[in-house]
Amino acid sequence: MLYSFAHCSYFFGTCVCVLCHKKSSKQVALSTEEWDAFDSDAMSQRKRIRGNPSTAPEASQQPDAHDSEDDLLSQAQTATQVQRNLEKLTPEQIEQKVSEVVQFILIKDQKKLPIKRADIVKNVLKEYKSIYAEILNRVSQILKQVFGLKLVEIDVKNHVYIVVNRLEHQGGDCMKVEGSTAKMGLLMVILSLIFMKGNSAKESMIWEVLKKLHIDISERHQDLGDVKKLITEEFVRQKYLEYNRVPHTDPPEYEFLWGPRAFHETSKTKVLNFVAMIQNKDPKSWTAQYKEAQAEEAAKASGTASRPK
DSSP: OOOOTTTOTTTTTHHHHHHTTOOSSOOOOOOHHHHHHHHHTHHHHHTSOOOOGGGSOHHHHOOOTTHHHHHHHTSOOOHHHHHHHHHTSOHHHHHHHHHHHHHHHHHHHHTTOOEEHHHHIIIIIGGGGGGHHHHHHHHHHHHHHHHOEEEEEEETTTTEEEEEEHHHHHHSOOOOOTTOHHHHHHHHHHHHHHHHTTSOEEHHHHHHHHHHTTOOTTSOBTTTBSHHHIIIIIHHHTTSEEEEEOTTOSSOOEEEEEOHHHHHHOOHHHHHHHHHHHHTSOGGGSHHHHHHHHHHHHHHHHTOOOOOO
16 A cells, blocks of 8 residues: 555644544644754754764674675676576576565565565575576566566665565655554654754654654553664664664764665655645745755756765
C-alpha cells in the first residue's frame, strides 16, 4: 500500500491523535514558534561535519562477517570469464538461480531490510557465485519488468541494496513501514525534525519533542511498542535513519540523520511542503530549507543528485 503525504493526514495534527490514542478532534502539534526555533541554528548545523561512521553505535555499524568473501567477489571479471562460467551451466540451472535470488530479495524487502551481496552469495548462489554479475543483472530486469521494482545499491563499498517501488515513486511518496500506520507517522515526524533542524538532530531533542506529543520512550506504547528500540534499531536497520555518536562528546551524545532509504523514498521538498501545510505557512518561510530542497530537486532533474555525506 502506498503512503503518500496526502494519505498521512495524521502527521503531527490528526496523526498525533492516533499515536497518543486521542479520540477527540483536537490536534496536538508543534507550534509555529517551535518550528521557527529549528531554523535558528540550521545554517550553522549544515556546516558541521556529519557524524563519523566509526563513532556510530556498535549495533548499527558492526562489520559484516562475510566481508572477506564479498571482497573476493569485488574483483572484476572480464566478459570472457563470465561467459565461460555461464557455458558450464544449463539455461535451466541459471534461470533457477535467478528465480531463487528474486524470491530471496522479495522476502527481505517485506520487512524493509537492506540486502547484502554477501548474503545472496552465501544463502542462494553458493557455488554459482562466479556468475553473480550476470545473475544480478537478470534479477534486476525481472524486478523491473514483472514487479515494477528497482534494485538500488546504497552502499557501493559493501554492496548493499534496497528495493524501491518504481511505479509508486513516479507518482509520489513511496515510503511504507512494515505492519503499522502509526510507525509510519512516527517515522515522518522524525524525518521532518531532522531536516528542519539542519539535516541532523540530537537524540535528546527527538525524545523531548516526542514527549510533547505524549510519546514517552520510557513507557511501552500501545501501537508502537518499545519506541526507543523502534527508532534506534528498527528504523536504523531498515536504513530509514542513521544513528551516530557525536564526535568529542563526554558523556557520549548521539544524533539522527536521514538514512539512504529515506533519500530514495521521499524528498526534502515533500517534507517541507507538508510541514508548511501543517503550519499554514509558505514553504519559503523557511529560507534555508527551501533553498536546500530546491537544490536537491534541481540535482535530481539534472541527474547529478547525490546523498549528502
